Amino acid sequence: MLSLRILHTSDWHLGRQLEGRSRQEEQEKFIDELCEITEDEKVDLVLIAGDVFDTVNPPAWAEEFYYEALDRLARGGKRAVVAIAGNHDNPERLCAASPLAGRHGIVLLGEPKETLAPSLTLSEKRVSRPAAGQGWVELGVPGCRETAVVAMLPYPSESRLNEVLSASLDEEVLRREYSQRISLLFGRLAAKFRQDSVNLALSHLFVRGGLESDSERPIQLGSAPAVEPGALPAGADYIALGHLHRAQAVKSAPGPARYSGAPLAYSFSEAGQAKSVILLEVCPGRAAALREIVLNAGYPLVRWKAKEGLAQVYRWIEEKRDPQAWIDLEICLTNPLSPKEVQDLRRLRERIVNIRPVFPALEKSAALGRAGLPIDELFRRFYRERSGGAEPGDELVRLFLSLLERNDGRGSKGEEGESA
Numbered sequence: 001m002l003s004l005r006i007l008h009t010s011d012w013h014l015g016r017q018l019e020g021r022s023r024q025e026e027q028e029k030f031i032d033e034l035c036e037i038t039e040d041e042k043v044d045l046v047l048i049a050g051d052v053f054d055t056v057n058p059p060a061w062a063e064e065f066y067y068e069a070l071d072r073l074a075r076g077g078k079r080a081v082v083a084i085a086g087n088h089d090n091p092e093r094l095c096a097a098s099p100l101a102g103r104h105g106i107v108l109l110g111e112p113k114e115t116l117a118p119s120l121t122l123s124e125k126r127v128s129r130p131a132a133g134q135g136w137v138e139l140g141v142p143g144c145r146e147t148a149v150v151a152m153l154p155y156p157s158e159s160r161l162n163e164v165l166s167a168s169l170d171e172e173v174l175r176r177e178y179s180q181r182i183s184l185l186f187g188r189l190a191a192k193f194r195q196d197s198v199n200l201a202l203s204h205l206f207v208r209g210g211l212e213s214d215s216e217r218p219i220q221l222g223s224a225p226a227v228e229p230g231a232l233p234a235g236a237d238y239i240a241l242g243h244l245h246r247a248q249a250v251k252s253a254p255g256p257a258r259y260s261g262a263p264l265a266y267s268f269s270e271a272g273q274a275k276s277v278i279l280l281e282v283c284p285g286r287a288a289a290l291r292e293i294v295l296n297a298g299y300p301l302v303r304w305k306a307k308e309g310l311a312q313v314y315r316w317i318e319e320k321r322d323p324q325a326w327i328d329l330e331i332c333l334t335n336p337l338s339p340k341e342v343q344d345l346r347r348l349r350e351r352i353v354n355i356r357p358v359f360p361a362l363e364k365s366a367a368l369g370r371a372g373l374p375i376d377e378l379f380r381r382f383y384r385e386r387s388g389g390a391e392p393g394d395e396l397v398r399l400f401l402s403l404l405e406r407n408d409g410r411g412s413k414g415e416e417g418e419s420a
Contacts, residue, residue, distance in 0.1 A: 003146075003282060004144055004283070005043050005044045005045075005279070005280075006045045006146045006238070006279070007034075007277055007278070007279055008047045008049065008279075008280065010262070011049075011242050012051065012052050012053075013051055013088065013266060014027055014052060014053050014060035017057050018326055024301060027264065028065060031072075033295055033297045033396050035073060037072055037279075038079065041293075044080065044143070045082070047078040047202050048082065048083035048084070049202055050083075050084050050204030050243065051204065052085075052086070052089055052094060052241040053088055053094070055088060056088070058093075061359065062112070067097065067252055070083070070104075074106050077105040077127050079127065079129065080107075080127045080141050080148070080152055082202060084108075084154040084202055086243060087155045087157065087204065091110025094108060094221035095108040095109065102119075105128075106125025106345065107129075109152045109154055110149075111154060111160055112155075112160055113162075115134045116127075116132035116137050118135065119341045124140075124298075126142060127139060135153060136150065136151045137149075137152070138192075142334065143387070148198040149193055151189035151193070151202070152187070152201075152202045152203070153185060153186065153189065154204060155224070155243075156224060158224070162215075175226075179225075179227050179231045182227050183228075183231035186201065187233065189201070195401035199284075201232065201233045201238075202239075203232075204241070204243050205227050206225075207228075207232070208228055209251055210246075210248060211244065214244075229251065229253045232257055233254070236254075236256075237256070238256050238288045239258070241259045244260050245262040247259060247274075247278075254391055256379050258290070260277055261276065263275050265301045268328045268354075270301060271302055275294070275298060276293055276295055277292075278291070298323065299351070301325065301328070302325045302326070302327055303330065305330045309332055313329065313331060317349055319369060325349045325351060329356065329357055330356045331358065334359070335387065336357060337355070369403060375404065383396075
């Protein structure tokens with residue numbers, strides 16, 4: 001065989017929920033689909049670019065899925081698998097099985113400065129490590145003439161690098177100095193690349209200019225700064241990245257670099273996005289041939305906007321609109337939904353995740369009278385008019401104000417949430 005067939009995936013986030021709803025079934029189906037793809041496409045090497053888990057302390061079933069996936073992908077040591085830690089992963093937990101995994105052609109790296117050891121014995125029938133060192137490994141795959149040199153940089157925060165990367169609090173200075181440090185680290189790793197090998201880089205970081213989704217926002221706080229595209233390693237045949245949940249190429253990188261994206265949509269800002277993995281065929285001295293393979297394991301996330309009110313929602317349910325989807329429902333109302341009406345909606349469609357009432361008449365009244373009365377008083381007047389004189393409770397008023405504030409915030413940031 002003259003080339004390596006490589007599959008790039010990342011951001012599994014095993015254990016993650018959607019507004020309290022379990023995604024376990026979908027994540028299990030994804031693992032099955034991933035394993036089927038590697039078999040059907042005769043993949044030689046699988047790259048997993050971090051955030052295997054959603055938390056540093058994942059549920060037991062998520063760890064079971066992870067180990068099962070590694071075992072199935074590796075095929076008893078006949079296929080190479082490389083996985084690194086992302087910012088959601090506990091590096092020690094991710095790599096706990098390293099001694100056993102190494103015997104099956106699986107490379108696990110949790111910390112940026114961790115050192116790997118080469119294989120004590122080499123075999124043409126099993127994945128081997130002819131050479132290895134700090135953050136890099138050379139892999140021999142059965143049936144492939146060329147080896148692969150993989151430069152790995154797991155999530156490089158200051159704490160995991162055990163370094164103070166900048167004494168400045170200025171955002172621009174911090175970003176520049178952080179990028180310089182990442183560039184230096186990648187440069188040392190890229191020094192291991194060879195002309196007669198397939199040269200790969202694998203990392204979990206945020207490259208400046210990448211498009212984000214709402215599901216990434218919580219992890220930006222206190223995280224490492226964005227990295228300039230030029231900090232990525234030169235000389236790599238392919239740079240496999242994790243961290244951003246939208247599949248995309250990295251512009252202005254020194255070589256072909258891509259985010260594979262998450263395999264499932266983890267927020268409604270990702271509604272309508274196709275989820276995929278990346279298959280590439282690479283041989284030394286030639287440009288990598290890339291192909292995205294769309295995944296089918298996850299249920300779609302859709303937004304319903306019922307401008308005609310509750311009757312329209314019941315009609316859509318009766319018509320079995322988007323039967324498998326998770327639904328974010330925005331519904332125009334003249335009166336607040338009763339608890340029974342909310343329960344009926346969720347009973348009829350279990351995957352209705354959010355129900356957000358909109359009161360056009362109230363918004364119109366607020367626009368006319370906002371200069372003279374507080375918005376909570378306008379709501380109380382509106383409620384009394386619509387309910388025959390009943391007075392809204394304080395909890396209902398607070399709920400209305402919080403919904404109004406949330407909608408205003410969404411309007412200012414945009415639906416896609418690309419300003420992190």
